[in-house]
Amino acid sequence: MNLFARGQLGPGVVALFIGLFLLVFLVVPVLQVIYVAFQDPNTGALTLINFIDFFRTSLFQESFFNSLYVAAMAVVVSSIFALPLAYFTTRFNFGGALLIQTLGFVPLIMPPFVGAVAMTLLFGANGSVNLLLDEWLGFTIPFMEGLNGVIFVESVHYFPFILINLSAALLNIDREMEESAQNLGASGFRLFKRIVFPLAMPGYVAGASLVFLKVFDDLGTPLLLNVNKMLAPQAYLRITSIGISDPMGYVISVILVAISLMALWASFLALRGKDYATIQKGGGGLMKRDLRPWEKVACYAIVTFILLLVLSPHLGLMLLSFGTIWSYAVLPDGFTWAHYVNVFASSTQYITNTLLYAGLAALIDVILGTAIAYIVLRTGLVGRKWLDYAAMGAVAVPGVVLGIGYLRTFYAFDVPIIDKPLATWWVIIVVALAIRRLPYALRACMAALEQLSVMLEEAAENLGATKSRTVRRIVVPLMSGGILAGFVTSFATASVELSATIMLVSAESDAPLAYGIYEFMQSAAGRGPGAALGIIAVLIVGIGTYVSHRIIERGRIEWTADAAVTAGAGA
Amino acid sequence: MTIGIGTPAVGVTLEDISVSFETTEVLKGVDLTVEAGEFFTFLGPSGSGKSTLLRLIAGFGPLPLSGRVLIGNDDVTRLPPWKRNVGMVFQSYALWPHMTVRKNVAFGLVERKVAAGEIRRRVDTALNLVGLLDFAERRPSQLSGGQQQRVALARTIVIEPRVLLLDEPLSNLDANLRIQMRREILELQRKLMLTTIFVTHDQEEANTTSDRIAVLNDGVIQQVGSPIELYDRPVNRFVADFLGSANLIDGVIENADGRTLFRASGDITIPLHGRIAGAAGGLTAMFRPQSLSIRGAGDPAVEGAMPLSGRVEHREFLGSLVRYTVTVGGHALLVDDSHQAGHRTYDTGEEVALYLDTEQVRLLTS
Numbered sequence: 001m002n003l004f005a006r007g008q009l010g011p012g013v014v015a016l017f018i019g020l021f022l023l024v025f026l027v028v029p030v031l032q033v034i035y036v037a038f039q040d041p042n043t044g045a046l047t048l049i050n051f052i053d054f055f056r057t058s059l060f061q062e063s064f065f066n067s068l069y070v071a072a073m074a075v076v077v078s079s080i081f082a083l084p085l086a087y088f089t090t091r092f093n094f095g096g097a098l099l100i101q102t103l104g105f106v107p108l109i110m111p112p113f114v115g116a117v118a119m120t121l122l123f124g125a126n127g128s129v130n131l132l133l134d135e136w137l138g139f140t141i142p143f144m145e146g147l148n149g150v151i152f153v154e155s156v157h158y159f160p161f162i163l164i165n166l167s168a169a170l171l172n173i174d175r176e177m178e179e180s181a182q183n184l185g186a187s188g189f190r191l192f193k194r195i196v197f198p199l200a201m202p203g204y205v206a207g208a209s210l211v212f213l214k215v216f217d218d219l220g221t222p223l224l225l226n227v228n229k230m231l232a233p234q235a236y237l238r239i240t241s242i243g244i245s246d247p248m249g250y251v252i253s254v255i256l257v258a259i260s261l262m263a264l265w266a267s268f269l270a271l272r273g274k275d276y277a278t279i280q281k282g283g284g285g286l287m288k289r290d291l292r293p294w295e296k297v298a299c300y301a302i303v304t305f306i307l308l309l310v311l312s313p314h315l316g317l318m319l320l321s322f323g324t325i326w327s328y329a330v331l332p333d334g335f336t337w338a339h340y341v342n343v344f345a346s347s348t349q350y351i352t353n354t355l356l357y358a359g360l361a362a363l364i365d366v367i368l369g370t371a372i373a374y375i376v377l378r379t380g381l382v383g384r385k386w387l388d389y390a391a392m393g394a395v396a397v398p399g400v401v402l403g404i405g406y407l408r409t410f411y412a413f414d415v416p417i418i419d420k421p422l423a424t425w426w427v428i429i430v431v432a433l434a435i436r437r438l439p440y441a442l443r444a445c446m447a448a449l450e451q452l453s454v455m456l457e458e459a460a461e462n463l464g465a466t467k468s469r470t471v472r473r474i475v476v477p478l479m480s481g482g483i484l485a486g487f488v489t490s491f492a493t494a495s496v497e498l499s500a501t502i503m504l505v506s507a508e509s510d511a512p513l514a515y516g517i518y519e520f521m522q523s524a525a526g527r528g529p530g531a532a533l534g535i536i537a538v539l540i541v542g543i544g545t546y547v548s549h550r551i552i553e554r555g556r557i558e559w560t561a562d563a564a565v566t567a568g569a570g571a
Numbered sequence: 572m573t574i575g576i577g578t579p580a581v582g583v584t585l586e587d588i589s590v591s592f593e594t595t596e597v598l599k600g601v602d603l604t605v606e607a608g609e610f611f612t613f614l615g616p617s618g619s620g621k622s623t624l625l626r627l628i629a630g631f632g633p634l635p636l637s638g639r640v641l642i643g644n645d646d647v648t649r650l651p652p653w654k655r656n657v658g659m660v661f662q663s664y665a666l667w668p669h670m671t672v673r674k675n676v677a678f679g680l681v682e683r684k685v686a687a688g689e690i691r692r693r694v695d696t697a698l699n700l701v702g703l704l705d706f707a708e709r710r711p712s713q714l715s716g717g718q719q720q721r722v723a724l725a726r727t728i729v730i731e732p733r734v735l736l737l738d739e740p741l742s743n744l745d746a747n748l749r750i751q752m753r754r755e756i757l758e759l760q761r762k763l764m765l766t767t768i769f770v771t772h773d774q775e776e777a778n779t780t781s782d783r784i785a786v787l788n789d790g791v792i793q794q795v796g797s798p799i800e801l802y803d804r805p806v807n808r809f810v811a812d813f814l815g816s817a818n819l820i821d822g823v824i825e826n827a828d829g830r831t832l833f834r835a836s837g838d839i840t841i842p843l844h845g846r847i848a849g850a851a852g853g854l855t856a857m858f859r860p861q862s863l864s865i866r867g868a869g870d871p872a873v874e875g876a877m878p879l880s881g882r883v884e885h886r887e888f889l890g891s892l893v894r895y896t897v898t899v900g901g902h903a904l905l906v907d908d909s910h911q912a913g914h915r916t917y918d919t920g921e922e923v924a925l926y927l928d929t930e931q932v933r934l935l936t937s
Contacts, residue, residue: 458631459665461652463679463730469653473678477669 010468011379014371015387021368022390026435029405030257030397036408037250050247054255060234060248064255066147067231071216073151075208078159081306082207086163088299090170093288100303107310109541111496111514112157113220114534115313117521119153120144120225121326122316128331149225154215156310161214162207169203170196205270213263217256217398219499220514224521231256232499235400239503244407253401260396314538320531339528343536349509350516350533354495354540357426357512361433362490365441366483368434373445373479374471378457388442395439399499402432406504424506432504433494440493441486448482449475488548492541513537580608580766581643581733583628588638590623597623599790601638605734605768610760612769612777615787616813624787625736625770629659642733653682658732662739664723666711672698672722673707679730697729700759717748724756728763735760735767741776753780774814778802786810802859807935811857818863818904819935820856833934837900841877841932855935860907862931865895866914868922876926879904883921897925 040047054060085100122128123143130140143152173196181195219232228237235252242249291299321339323332368391375381376388394402410422422428452475460470476483498514505511511519513533520530583605590598597620605611613621626632628640630652640648647655666675676697680690698704701721711719720740727735737756741749757780760767771777777784778798786793786801786809794801794810805811808819822835824843833841833856841856864873872878881899893916895906906925908916917923 453663453665455661455663455665456667458629458652459659459661459667459726460678461631462629462655462657462659463726464653464656464682465678466651466653469682474667478667 011375011381015375015381015384018368018371018375018387019390022387022435025406025431026390026394026397026402029402029409032409033250033253033401033405034257037247037254039247041245041247050251054248054251059229060252063229063231063234063252066227066229067216068259070147070150070154070230071212073147074154074158074215075211077151077155078162078211079204079208081155081159081310082162082166084302085306086166086170088303090167091288092295092299093290100307103307103311106314107157107160109492109496109545110157110313110317110534110538111220111498112153112218112313113224113498113521114496114514114517114537115157115317116149116153116221116224117527118313118316118320118531119156120149121320122312123152124149126327144225146227150222150227150230153221153225153313154211154218156313158211158214159310161210162204165203165207165210166200167203169200172203173199202271206267209263209267209270213260213395216259216263217400217499219398219400219502220518224518232398232400235404236503239404239407244404244411249404253398253404256398256401257396260398264396317531317534317538320527321535323528339532342529343532347516347529347533350511350513351536351540353426353511354513354537357430357433358491358495360430361437361494362441362487364430364434365438365490366445366487368438369441369445369486370449370476370479370483372442373449374475377446377449378454388446391442392439394435397436399432399436399497399501400503402436403500403503406432406500423504426510429501429504429510429512432500433497434490436497436500437490437494440489444482444486444489445479448479448485451482452478484548488545492545495541496537513540580764582607582609582766583734583768584639584641585624585628586639586641588624588627588640589636590620590627590633591636592633597790598627598635601790601792603785603792603795605766606782607766608764610757610767610769610780610782612771612781612784613787614771614774614777614784614813616772618789619787620790621770621772621787622738625659625738625768628734628768629657629736630655656730656732657734657736658727658730659736659738660720660723660727660740662742664711664719664740664743666719666722666726668711670710671707672703672709672711672714675711675722676707676726676729678726683730693729694725697725700728701725701755716744717752720744720752721755724759728759728765733766735765737767737769739770739772741771741773749776756780778814786813788813804933805857805935808855808857811933811935816860816905817857818860818902820902822854822856824854824934833932835900835902837902839879839900839902841927841929843932843934844930857933857935858927858931860894860905862928863904863906864926864928865897865906865908865917866924866926867917868924870914870924872924873926875928877929879925879927881923881925883917883919883923886916886919895923897923899925 037050038046038048040049055064089100120127124130125140125142125144127144129143134140142148177195177199178191181191186194217232219236222228222230222233223236228234231252235249235256238246238249238252319332320326322335322337324334324336324338326332372387372391376384406428407423410428411424413422414420415422415425415427418425456478457470457474460474461467465473495512496514498518501512501515502518505515513536517530517533517537520526520533583603585601585603588598588601589596601620601624613624615621623632627635628642630647630650635648638648639646642655642657667678670678673694676694677690680693685693694707695704698707701724703718703721703725706714706718706722711722714722720743723740740756741752744752753776759765769777769780781798783795783797784801785795788809794806796804798814801810802814805814805817808817811817811819820835820839822833822839825832825834825840831843833843833854835841835856864876866873868880879899881897881904883895884898884903885896887894888910891910893908893910895908895917897904897906904925910916
């Protein structure tokens with residue numbers, strides 16, 4: 001750490017600039033939303049009347065409890081998917097491990113609302129599964145009825161958060177921890193209860209609270225499934241149908257932010273002081289054992305079943321995008337390229353807009369992320385932590401809330417030259433995406449910089465490189481893997497984001513993919529092209545992720561070993 | 572050879588340096604002069620402030636609360652690291668993994684805007700000097716620990732630094748390589764006539780390489796001197812204990828019959844040879860384990876030495892030496908006996924006679 005006051009002017013100016021950006025595009029819009037929620041719509045005085053109205057209205061009461069119920073149940077169902085997968089892959093030697101680790105992440109590269117329609121066709125009252133069940137067994141299961149549908153769709157999409165965090169926690173448990181417990185006489189269930197479970201718990205809670213938060217804030221899935229009695233859809237409907245002066249949209253926003261903050265707080269508490277990974281060597285993970293033949297069969301059966309379930313949206317979407325007519329049938333009547341032709345003929349602006357918006361947003365994110373990481377970890381600037389807190393705070397701001405905040409704050413602000421409100425200019429969509437995805441890029445950049453031994457920078461300064469030369473020649477090249485990972489995460493998630501963009505798209509020509517899919521999916525005739533767009537979105541995200549993964553791997557192989565040695569010795 | 576010739580060796584002067592991390596004082600009024608061309612070592616346990624002091628000379632760490640750092644005659648106290656032209660070799664070598672060996676070594680010359688042809692020539696010379704010219708296009712990760720160490724050295728000396736700083740550079744090497752590398756470093760230092768400051772917690776490393784050593788403890792310089800001076804004439808218990816093993820006995824000075832005696836508990840009195848200047852009250856007598864000879868209880872006495880009798884508590888066989896712990900009047904004394912010196916070894920529990928060479932007893936203020 002360098003505490004010298006000198007050489008702080010440059011970082012100071014950059015920090016000020018970033019602070020201003022976050023203030024204008026994150027803090028002010030959110031505070032604006034909160035302020036309006038507490039304002040009397042007629043007199044403008046501060047009041048609690050809006051909240052009292054909210055809790056007195058039966059529609060809102062029901063929406064509130066529905067949202068809580070759906071989020072909680074989604075955590076339960078996601079856990080049912082994730083627990084066996086995480087446990088089998090970390091505990092036993094069997095060939096499915098790699099498959100699970102790969103396929104288990106696939107749901108994340110498609111937003112839940114895209115798969116929602118496909119899942120209705122597969123699991124709905126007249127969907128493939130229920131038609132088969134009815135024919136063979138004589139009963140049906142209401143997977144997709146009302147709130148069940150939302151819970152099911154969200155669980156299928158968000159369970160990887162639990163899988164990733166739980167697997168990481170289990171893999172980080174040093175084999176010696178388990179062996180020393182055995183050495184001291186613990187085995188079987190007691191070993192699990194006293195050692196494995198407590199060590200894995202923080203990872204599980206972190207994943208579970210993320211699922212809760214995501215589901216609670218999600219707008220697209222309930223809208224597409226036509227479940228409107230939930231908080232996020234209510235906020236959206238109030239603002240779009242009644243107008244931006246209706247206070248209920250703001251009240252709901254405040255509640256969404258408050259519950260999100262509580263979920264984050266829960267995960268913070270779960271992880272606080274339990275960064276086990278850094279204490280232990282993290283070598284090898286738990287002891288793995290071979291499965292007996294019948295166990296292997298059972299394992300594969302469970303794993304296959306779960307993977308089929310979680311990949312069903314993709315399968316369904318694929319069928320839908322190639323299908324002619326699919327209604328009251330197990331499979332579509334016939335197959336065709338027509339939807340793709342249709343999409344490429346009429347709707348390419350969705351694709352180009354998405355590439356432009358998500359690309360710009362991801363670029364902004366990695367630039368801000370790298371700068372904030374450097375300022376926080378490598379300078380002694382007063383208040384530098386607040387940049388980190390502010391940027392991470394975006395996690396707790398649902399897309400709907402940010403959208404409402406932008407509409408309210410920037411509608412009155414005309415952009416010079418083009419002469420229209422900032423809130424309706426396409427650039428505001430880019431800014432919204434950048435703010436929404438900044439936390440992910442920032443964490444990737446932080447992690448990359450934290451792994452860099454300060455000595456590598458000191459050595460450069462010692463040999464005559466100034467701070468800015470050191471950043472350019474040493475820090476950024478060595479962080480490139482992390483920066484790229486941050487770019488991809490931001491790009492991939494931004495290209496399928498709906499909740500903020502749906503409020504900010506002012507013209508069809510400015511709309512990105514997610515919006516286009518949403519528009520198409522509204523009508524039965526649009527499902528085919530909508531699914532084709534969805535598949536294109538998944539491909540864009542998938543190819544982007546794969547390519548960058550390869551680039552990172554290639555860069556890594558050459559010098560990972562050495563970086564590890566240096567980091568280890570420098571610690 | 573061009574390296575080293577362009578820069579006549581300069582000294583380093585530290586004046587009244589005090590440094591704090593937050594509220595913890597890590598250096599307390601350090602005064603020190605390192606002569607030009609000297610191989611100087613900061614020796615101390617971890618947390619003694621030796622690395623902080625070295626990093627201060629390079630310009631890293633917090634600004635000192637007080638004091639000045641002079642390199643030659645230049646006050647560099649407030650100069651940023653990149654303007655100091657002192658070369659530092661880091662404990663972990665800090666080689667940049669994304670650059671080849673050649674690019675690593677060329678880094679400082681590129682920053683100094685040296686012409687490309689000149690860079691090539693000087694990098695080759697430096698790599699040749701450490702015997703790694705053939706490895707120029709490798710990545711650091713493809714080198715062994717000792718080779719990485721040499722690259723770090725080449726990278727530092729190629730800029731012709733005014734002072735060479737070495738921060739525990741041998742601690743990541745295995746024992747044999749460590750001995751070889753410390754010889755190479757010393758040889759290089761002599762060849763280049765570079766003022767060198769070396770930080771270590773290993774007294775053997777310090778003793779074998781240094782012209783002079785500063786022993787640090789608790790942010791304070793305890794003593795400065797050549798290795799033999801420090802070993803033979805430590806000024807306090809800490810230095811005596813840190814450099815080699817020492818027997819330390821607390822007691823008082825007494826004058827009897829015109830002779831000066833050191834008296835400790837357990838009825839031990841040591842005659843002193845008139846070297847005490849006005850010392851009175853509580854003192855500590857220090858003597859090394861090899862200043863004691865051990866014999867069997869009935870064996871002939873050792874001429875000219877003071878006899879003591881005790882019982883063997885422990886015996887450690889160290890190869891060339893047998894180290895006994897013998898209790899004498901309640902004091903546990905270490906005794907080194909050369910192995911195969913012509914007499915037998917003594918068993919635990921055996922009553923033995925010890926003979927102290929009183930010439931070698933030093934008195935320390937407690």
